[in-house]
Amino acid sequence: MTARAHTAQQTWPAPAKLNLFLHITGQRPDGYHDLQTLFQILDWGDELHFNVNDSGKITRSCNIEGIPESEDICVRAAKLLQDRCHVAKGVHIDLQKNIPMGAGLGGGSSDAATVLVALNKLWSCGQSQQQLAEMGLELGADVPVFVHGHSALAQGRGEKLQAVSLTPRYYLLVFPGFAVSTAQVFQHPGLKRDSKPIDMASAGLQPGRNDCEAVVMEMHPQLKTLAQAISSWGTVRMSGTGSTLFLSFADKKAAIGAASELKCRYNVRPVEGVDCSPLLKVLERV
Numbered sequence: 269m270t271a272r273a274h275t276a277q278q279t280w281p282a283p284a285k286l287n288l289f290l291h292i293t294g295q296r297p298d299g300y301h302d303l304q305t306l307f308q309i310l311d312w313g314d315e316l317h318f319n320v321n322d323s324g325k326i327t328r329s330c331n332i333e334g335i336p337e338s339e340d341i342c343v344r345a346a347k348l349l350q351d352r353c354h355v356a357k358g359v360h361i362d363l364q365k366n367i368p369m370g371a372g373l374g375g376g377s378s379d380a381a382t383v384l385v386a387l388n389k390l391w392s393c394g395q396s397q398q399q400l401a402e403m404g405l406e407l408g409a410d411v412p413v414f415v416h417g418h419s420a421l422a423q424g425r426g427e428k429l430q431a432v433s434l435t436p437r438y439y440l441l442v443f444p445g446f447a448v449s450t451a452q453v454f455q456h457p458g459l460k461r462d463s464k465p466i467d468m469a470s471a472g473l474q475p476g477r478n479d480c481e482a483v484v485m486e487m488h489p490q491l492k493t494l495a496q497a498i499s500s501w502g503t504v505r506m507s508g509t510g511s512t513l514f515l516s517f518a519d520k521k522a523a524i525g526a527a528s529e530l531k532c533r534y535n536v537r538p539v540e541g542v543d544c545s546p547l548l549k550v551l552e553r554v
């Protein structure tokens with residue numbers, strides 16, 4: 269196999285994230301909200317394959333239905349990079365979606381980041397990580413953290429990032445089986461938008477409060493019922509704007525033990541928190 273063919277077959281990971289805490293400190297004139305959050309990158313997520321071609325076209329196949337190709341954030345990310353860098357080549361993107369949509373785990377944003385990072389390499393665009401992160405911010409507030417590929421404290425819309433090293437932790441993700449619209453949560457009149465900003469330089473790098481939780485549980489009462497049902501396993505948190513709930517464990521065996529107890533009643537997945545994204549590890553190798 270030639271080096272080029274090998275690169276084309278490479279699996280490019282798009283990891284999920286958790287918001288270990290999420291504070292909303294205000295609403296901005298552009299309608300977005302100012303946040304303070306702690307992003308934990310996970311060792312699990314979606315997977316993408318890229319086949320570069322000379323057609324100039326961007327096409328996509330996906331293992332699940334329901335995302336029209338033209339609206340897919342992967343296709344939009346590829347078009348953005350192609351336009352900005354005047355790329356004549358095309359690509360076929362094959363997306364293996366494992367992260368549920370509308371789950372608060374950053375699946376779409378991570379897919380977009382992986383497209384930008386991978387195609388920057390495969391199309392030889394020569395964009396810096398910062399340039400890719402800025403492009404990513406045009407696609408979504410959570411894209412930059414996945415481009416930088418490190419667990420991080422974040423401010424602004426989520427793009428002002430400070431990489432952190434987190435104590436190794438394991439999480440049990442609990443999927444309630446429905447999607448939450450991020451835009452609807454941020455538009456909700458009852459959303460707490462006035463958290464006092466904390467000093468991020470001395471922020472505790474631990475799971476904490478999520479200001480979106482109260483309105484999401486009001487919009488979806490079954491989520492509150494689920495949180496109560498699993499609360500004997502530890503403090504239940506919600507990631508992003510939901511719908512995923514998570515429990516945190518210092519010990520891998522404890523997370524796997526909780527998963528085997530809960531899996532007959534709930535859709536759960538034990539995962540590991542990582543400081544460095546598996547995407548960057550692939551990028552170093554190709």
Ligand code: C5P
Pocket residue numbers: 299300301302303407408409410424425426450451454455
């Ligand atoms: O940027 P993204 O597409 O993920 O955001 C989805 C929606 O969530 C935005 O249209 C905006 O209404 C809201 N949002 C916000 N403040 C943020 C991030 C998202 O108001 N910091």
